Amino acid sequence: MQIFNLADADQGFIDEVEARSHQNVKNCYQCGNCTAGCPYTFVYDYSVSQIMRLVQTGQKDAILKCRSIWLCGSCQSCTTRCPNKIDVARVMDVCRHMAREEGYATERSVKIFADSFLESVERHGRAYELGLMASYMTRSGRVFTDVDLAPQVLMRGKLPFKPHPIQGREQVARIFERFRKGGKNA
Amino acid sequence: MLKVAYYPGCSGQGTSLEYDTSTRAVCKALDVELMDIPDWSCCGSSPAHTVNHVLSAALSARNLAQVEAMGMTKAATPCPSCLTNLRTASHKMDDPEFKDKVNALLDVPCKNSVDTQSVLQVLAENVDPELIKGKVVKPLTGIKIACYYGCIMNRPPEVMRFDHHENPMAMDNLMALLGAEVVPFPLKVECCGASYGIPRGDIVATLSGKLLDASRDVGADAIVTACPLCQMNLDLRQGQINDALRENFRIPVFYYTQLLGYALGIDRAELGFEKLCVDPRLALGRIKQPQQAM
Numbered sequence: 001m002q003i004f005n006l007a008d009a010d011q012g013f014i015d016e017v018e019a020r021s022h023q024n025v026k027n028c029y030q031c032g033n034c035t036a037g038c039p040y041t042f043v044y045d046y047s048v049s050q051i052m053r054l055v056q057t058g059q060k061d062a063i064l065k066c067r068s069i070w071l072c073g074s075c076q077s078c079t080t081r082c083p084n085k086i087d088v089a090r091v092m093d094v095c096r097h098m099a100r101e102e103g104y105a106t107e108r109s110v111k112i113f114a115d116s117f118l119e120s121v122e123r124h125g126r127a128y129e130l131g132l133m134a135s136y137m138t139r140s141g142r143v144f145t146d147v148d149l150a151p152q153v154l155m156r157g158k159l160p161f162k163p164h165p166i167q168g169r170e171q172v173a174r175i176f177e178r179f180r181k182g183g184k185n186a
Numbered sequence: 187m188l189k190v191a192y193y194p195g196c197s198g199q200g201t202s203l204e205y206d207t208s209t210r211a212v213c214k215a216l217d218v219e220l221m222d223i224p225d226w227s228c229c230g231s232s233p234a235h236t237v238n239h240v241l242s243a244a245l246s247a248r249n250l251a252q253v254e255a256m257g258m259t260k261a262a263t264p265c266p267s268c269l270t271n272l273r274t275a276s277h278k279m280d281d282p283e284f285k286d287k288v289n290a291l292l293d294v295p296c297k298n299s300v301d302t303q304s305v306l307q308v309l310a311e312n313v314d315p316e317l318i319k320g321k322v323v324k325p326l327t328g329i330k331i332a333c334y335y336g337c338i339m340n341r342p343p344e345v346m347r348f349d350h351h352e353n354p355m356a357m358d359n360l361m362a363l364l365g366a367e368v369v370p371f372p373l374k375v376e377c378c379g380a381s382y383g384i385p386r387g388d389i390v391a392t393l394s395g396k397l398l399d400a401s402r403d404v405g406a407d408a409i410v411t412a413c414p415l416c417q418m419n420l421d422l423r424q425g426q427i428n429d430a431l432r433e434n435f436r437i438p439v440f441y442y443t444q445l446l447g448y449a450l451g452i453d454r455a456e457l458g459f460e461k462l463c464v465d466p467r468l469a470l471g472r473i474k475q476p477q478q479a480m
Contacts, residue, residue, distance in 0.1 A: 074380070077341070080343065114233035118230075118234060133384070157203070166227055167225050179240070
């Protein structure tokens with residue numbers, strides 16, 4: 001069993017999670033309904049109700065270092081079933097944003113996939129599936145990812161070889177540029 | 187004739203091409219006019235909202251502004267992931283402060299006047315079931331179907347505002363109307379593993395494996411879905427799932443629009459059954475010929 005020192009509570013962290021998620025985490029009374037419905041618990045280091053408790057008690061380090069926040073699939077089961085109407089999936093998302101901003105990447109491949117995807121959108125205006133796969137494989141070093149699927153996908157014409165750049169791709173690129181200038185306060 | 191702005195979504199140009207073509211074909215047959223949003227861009231999908239909510243909303247809102255420029259207030263998309271992003275952006279922009287932050291990232295500001303729905307919702311709420319029934323030339327009699335909605339088309343209910351969040355019925359009702367035998371499927375809204383297929387294939391194998399297992403348990407000949415990512419995980423990755431779980435699933439996974447189009451007698455070229463990875467012929471063969479079905 002892991003023991004957390006409640007005297008170590010980082011009140012600034014609690015406030016920031018609440019402000020950025022627009023949720024009152026104090027409303028969580030640990031019923032465990034979110035965890036009962038969460039399909040991802042089997043790969044989590046902390047279950048979603050434990051994450052809520054760690055946020056409530058201001059355990060910033062434990063949260064930002066953990067695996068769970070990177071593996072949440074945003075399936076909305078927790079949010080839908082919370083008896084106190086806490087948007088739990090949004091709290092998970094905000095914790096992931098904060099972990100990213102502080103340079104954590106506990107599930108490195110998940111972060112690289114998201115980065116590759118957004119890079120593709122920034123460049124073409126739309127997601128270009130083949131290009132983002134190539135980028136993911138290069139950056140992650142996992143060059144054999146899904147090669148077993150290549151014959152099926154290519155034979156059925158499921159992956160176009162060329163991106164579909166749009167006319168407004170510079171407008172889309174500017175969204176990213178302005179976002180980077182504004183940082184987390186964008 | 188009902189007109190809605192149409193957002194195809196990026197996967198409709200690639201991995202779910204057959205969903206896009208079959209959606210267009212069934213809407214045409216049912217007098218729903220889909221007007222393509224000019225120069226639409228990616229909604230940001232899951233990766234954007236895992237990075238920042240303003241960025242995610244801005245990527246979606248660029249498209250909502252394009253719909254506004256068309257002079258329209260109603261949009262539809264076949265993809266639940268796009269739907270979730272477009273609707274969540276609208277929902278969050280109800281807060282003026284959030285809306286200002288979003289518009290600060292955009293060239294053309296978004297007024298937030300567009301209601302985006304799934305194509306399924308448009309069909310379920312605007313097309314008279316009797317009209318659909320009257321147009322059926324090949325009833326789906328004889329095939330057993332498990333309807334799988336995916337996790338986000340109906341959840342959370344405050345944002346999605348369509349059907350029931352634990353037991354949606356829109357596809358069940360539609361498939362039953364076409365003559366199919368709809369089997370009760372307990373995992374209708376459970377997650378398939380979403381976009382973790384590439385970075386964490388083990389997650390998709392476990393979660394999509396559960397769905398395939400449950401559909402086999404209830405005796406389904408096929409699964410019907412409304413989501414490109416669910417369809418890809420269940421169909422394209424079925425071989426990987428079999429390897430990971432030492433299973434032997436061979437369950438075809440259709441888009442609901444493919445079976446609707448089949449029943450309406452739409453040209454097979456537009457339905458794209460040949461794009462499916464798990465061979466659907468055995469399942470389609472269970473459909474009785476019209477004279478036998480009488």
